[in-house]
Amino acid sequence: MLRVEGLSVSYGDARVLEGISFQVKPGAMTCILGPNGAGKTTLLRSITGIIPSVVGKVWFLDQEIQGKKTHQIVELGMTMIPEGRRLWAPLSIQENLELGAYRISDQRIVKERLSWVYDLFPHLAERKGQLCGTLSGGEQQMVSIGRGLMASPKLMMMDEPSLGLAPLIVREVFEAIKKIVLAGTTVLLIEQNTKVALSAAQYGYVLERGAIVMEGEAAALQEDVHIKQAYLGL
Amino acid sequence: MKLGNFFQITEKTAAFLTFGFVLILPVVLSFNPYYLSIFIIALILGAVSLSWNLLAGVCGQVSFGHAAFFGIGAYGSSLLVLKAGWNPFGAMIIAAFFGVMGAIIIGTPAFRLRGPYFALSILGFAEVVKLLTLNLTWLTDGSQGLFNIPALPAIRIGSMTLDFFVSRTTNYYLAAFLMLAIYLVIYFLRHSNTGLAMSAVHGDEETAAGIGVPVFRTKLLTLMVSAFCTALMGAFYAHYVHFLSPDSAFDGSWSVMPIVASLFGGMGTLIGPSIGALLITGLDEFIFKQFFETGHKLFFGILLAVVIVWTPKGLFGKSIRKK
Numbered sequence: 163m164l165r166v167e168g169l170s171v172s173y174g175d176a177r178v179l180e181g182i183s184f185q186v187k188p189g190a191m192t193c194i195l196g197p198n199g200a201g202k203t204t205l206l207r208s209i210t211g212i213i214p215s216v217v218g219k220v221w222f223l224d225q226e227i228q229g230k231k232t233h234q235i236v237e238l239g240m241t242m243i244p245e246g247r248r249l250w251a252p253l254s255i256q257e258n259l260e261l262g263a264y265r266i267s268d269q270r271i272v273k274e275r276l277s278w279v280y281d282l283f284p285h286l287a288e289r290k291g292q293l294c295g296t297l298s299g300g301e302q303q304m305v306s307i308g309r310g311l312m313a314s315p316k317l318m319m320m321d322e323p324s325l326g327l328a329p330l331i332v333r334e335v336f337e338a339i340k341k342i343v344l345a346g347t348t349v350l351l352i353e354q355n356t357k358v359a360l361s362a363a364q365y366g367y368v369l370e371r372g373a374i375v376m377e378g379e380a381a382a383l384q385e386d387v388h389i390k391q392a393y394l395g396l
Numbered sequence: 397m398k399l400g401n402f403f404q405i406t407e408k409t410a411a412f413l414t415f416g417f418v419l420i421l422p423v424v425l426s427f428n429p430y431y432l433s434i435f436i437i438a439l440i441l442g443a444v445s446l447s448w449n450l451l452a453g454v455c456g457q458v459s460f461g462h463a464a465f466f467g468i469g470a471y472g473s474s475l476l477v478l479k480a481g482w483n484p485f486g487a488m489i490i491a492a493f494f495g496v497m498g499a500i501i502i503g504t505p506a507f508r509l510r511g512p513y514f515a516l517s518i519l520g521f522a523e524v525v526k527l528l529t530l531n532l533t534w535l536t537d538g539s540q541g542l543f544n545i546p547a548l549p550a551i552r553i554g555s556m557t558l559d560f561f562v563s564r565t566t567n568y569y570l571a572a573f574l575m576l577a578i579y580l581v582i583y584f585l586r587h588s589n590t591g592l593a594m595s596a597v598h599g600d601e602e603t604a605a606g607i608g609v610p611v612f613r614t615k616l617l618t619l620m621v622s623a624f625c626t627a628l629m630g631a632f633y634a635h636y637v638h639f640l641s642p643d644s645a646f647d648g649s650w651s652v653m654p655i656v657a658s659l660f661g662g663m664g665t666l667i668g669p670s671i672g673a674l675l676i677t678g679l680d681e682f683i684f685k686q687f688f689e690t691g692h693k694l695f696f697g698i699l700l701a702v703v704i705v706w707t708p709k710g711l712f713g714k715s716i717r718k719k
Contacts, residue, residue, distance in 0.1 A: 212602055231612075232605035242606050250599040261596055264589070265608040313607060 163188040163317055163348050164209070164240075169218035171201075171208050178204045180372045182218070186317065186350050191343050193351040193359040193380070195389075196369035202352045203245055205369070206321050210242050211235050223316065237265065239316035245325060247306040251295030255286055258294055258305055262312030272312070278345075279308040282338050300331035307338065317348045324355040336362050360384045403715055410716045411579065411667045418572045418674070422565055431681070432564040436636065438677035439571035440629050441653055443578045445661070445669035447625035448654035450582050453663035454591065455618040456598030457507075460515045461522035462626050463650035464502070465495040469627025470634040470645040471529055471536060474545045477635075479535075484548045488631040495627025496620045498525070503619040507612055510601075519651070526646035541641030548635050560635070567636050574632060575670060578625045582666055585621065594618055656700055662710030671712060 164186040171179040178201045186192045196202050208216045211232040220228045227235050249258050259279060263272045280287035283304040294305055303323055310318055323339065324332045336358055343349050353359035360366055360380045368376040368389065376388065383389055405413075418439070425431040444466060452458045472491030476482040482490075502521040506514050529536045536542070548560040548570070558566045585591050593614045596604035605611050630650075634640050653676075654669065661672025676696065684692035703711060 210606065212605065231610070232602075233608050233610045236606060236608040244603060244606065248600050248603045250596065250603075253595075253599075261592060262607050264592060264596070267589075309607065 163223060164350065165221040166209065167219045167221075169205070169208065169216060169220065171204055171213060171216045178372050179208070179216075182369075182372075182374055184367050184374060184377070186348060187365065188316075188348050189343075189346065190364040191339070191349040191351060191362060193353055193363035193366045194369055195353055195356050195359060195366060195383075197354065197392075199371075200369045201372045202354075202369055203321055206242060206319055206350075206352055209319070210240065236313070239314075241310040241313050241315035241318050243306050243310045243318065243320040243323060245321035247299075247302045249294040249297075249302055249305055249309070252293060254291050254293055255297070255305055256290040259308050259312050262309035265313060271314075275312045275314060279311050282311070282341060283308060299326050300328070300335065303327060303331075303335055304338070307335070307342075311342065311347070315347060317350065318342065319350040319352070321352045322354060323351070324353060324358060332358055356389065404717060405715060406717050407583075407666055410665070410671070410712070411583070414667055414671055414674075415572070415576055415579075418575070422568055427565055429564045432568050434677060434681050435674070436564065436568050436571050438674050439568070439575050440633055440636075441657060441677070442670035442673035443571070443575040443629045444626050444650065445654040445657040445673045446575065446578050446582055446666070447622045447629075449658045449663055449666070449669040450585070450594075450625075451618050451622040452655075453658060453665075453669070454582075454586055454598060455594040455615060457615055457618065458511075458515045458655075459518045459619075459622075459651075460655075461502075461518035461520070461651050462622075462654055463646045463648060464518070464522035464525045465498055465623040465626040466630035466633070466650040467522075467525060467529065467642070467646035468498045469495050469630030470640055471542070472627065473631035474542050474634045474640055475535065477546055478542060478544075484546060484635050488548075488628060488635070491631040492624045492628040495623040495630070498627075499620045499623035500616070503616045507615045507619075522646060522648075522651060526642050529642040529646065536642070539642060541639060541644075542634075543639055545634050545638045545640065547638065571632065571636075574629065578628075579667065579670065581621070581625065586666060590614065590617065656696060658710070659700060660703055660711055662713030662716060664709055664713050665716040668710055668712050668716060672710065675711070 166185065167183045169179055169182040170177065182205060194202060194205065204213065207213045209220055211230055219226060222238055222240055225238065227238065250261065259276060260272065263275060266272055285301065286304055286308060294302060297305065307323065323335055327335065332355065339349060340362055351359055351363060360383055363380045366378065366380050366383045367374050421435060422432060444462060448459065448462050469491045472494040473484065473487040476487035476490060477484050502518055506517040509517055530538055550560065551558040560566055593604065593609045596607065596609050597611055597614050601611050630645065657672035657676060658669040660676055661668030661670065680692060684695045707713065
């Protein structure tokens with residue numbers, strides 16, 4: 163579904179990503195793990211065209227998206243759930259969700275998507291009118307994911323959805339993400355929380371200092387000695 | 397102790413009240429020509445403030461150089477009438493499109509910048525256009541300015557004649573009508589899908605792009621609409637005062653006063669900036685000028701500082717709700 167080949171990104175003289183290649187298979191969840199500063203967020207931002215000047219090739223649904231504008235890439239069916247939620251704080255939950263369906267002009271589809279998001283997060287349905295600035299971190303994360311879902315994406319890329327959340331909430335969020343995958347949306351997950359990510363994903367890559375150092379089935383990675391030592395503290 | 401705690405009205409009600417007030421104001425002033433001339437300028441400022449606020453308050457792009465579009469409209473319309481012999485009404489519309497062209501010329505490079513850098517580049521643009529007007533003497537007569545700019549031609553409706561040359565009242569109501577028209581354009585734009593895109597860009601550009609909003613195009617479109625309305629008011633101004641110089645048409649106060657008015661009236665609202673414009677004009681005329689004949693404009697600075705500290709959303713920012 164998504165294929166990245168030889169992707170390199172620099173901020174000025176500092177090279178952040180060096181020849182990254184990986185792919186995301188349709189209908190499954192792929193995760194990219196790595197510590198702080200490995201270049202995970204930069205990777206996502208360069209795929210979505212927010213960072214424009216990159217070397218390498220990116221294919222999405224057999225179409226080269228390298229060099230396209232962000233809104234054009236989104237149009238193709240890709241959406242990103244940004245790190246730190248980034249909701250429109252002065253707007254209500256419902257308004258934030260509706261904004262997610264900005265490209266969809268058919269109001270019936272918008273309503274359909276809205277009720278699917280509220281089914282997924284019943285918690286949000288109870289407080290549609292509440293302003294997002296007043297929500298807890300977990301609720302904000304749910305709105306952020308819901309907003310991404312509104313556009314009926316084929317591929318959903320999530321940047322650290324577990325960031326700053328209590329373990330119980332993390333579990334709740336990941337249950338929802340699994341349901342999203344089951345419902346047919348492919349997910350690319352970027353995480354620091356290795357344990358949670360590997361238990362939910364099917365395939366994983368490990369990113370360290372701007373390069374992919376390891377890849378494999380999620381179950382195999384979970385058993386790997388290096389991962390155990392470096393990330394799981396076992 | 398804030399106004400927002402005392403009363404809450406909707407945007408629509410606020411707009412009805414404002415335009416109702418504008419409608420009866422001449423009667424209150426017993427059609428005194430001096431006061432009318434003061435409030436004609438207030439209405440022009442009000443309309444420019446509404447346009448400025450569409451860009452800044454709704455789309456989040458602060459401009460320090462709206463005088464550019466005002467001056468382009470003023471000079472554009474005057475030159476079409478004086479040198480090409482156009483009808484002033486047609487010239488006003490075309491001059492407003494000159495403003496749009498100006499918006500494209502500066503917006504295309506400047507929207508690659510963000511925040512204060514955009515604001516400053518548009519300030520520079522205003523200065524460049526002013527210098528051009530000053531130095532293209534074959535076209536604009538330079539610093540001498542343009543004299544005898546014709547008034548708008550009289551309109552006859554049945555037995556009634558709307559005369560724009562002699563009557564202040566007619567000019568006042570035309571200014572009020574233009575402000576209303578601009579308000580309606582902004583109101584409906586804000587409540588369209590494009591308006592949604594504007595507020596998304598205002599909130600967070602990256603996330604806006606992430607939901608499929610063409611950020612650059614949205615910003616440029618907003619600037620174009622804002623410039624159109626501002627240039628239209630500039631054109632009206634030219635035909636109303638009959639005289640233009642680069643200093644009067646591109647006066648920095650056409651850039652600054654809309655900001656002051658918008659901060660006063662509340663940038664988060666749509667009608668607020670025009671209330672702000674009327675309010676500061678009224679305060680200036682009836683209070684500051686009475687006590688301090690020279691230097692009364694100094695009080696704007698003090699008042700603005702008070703408003704920003706006391707109620708940063710503007711005097712009515714919390715009183716006027718969106719719906």
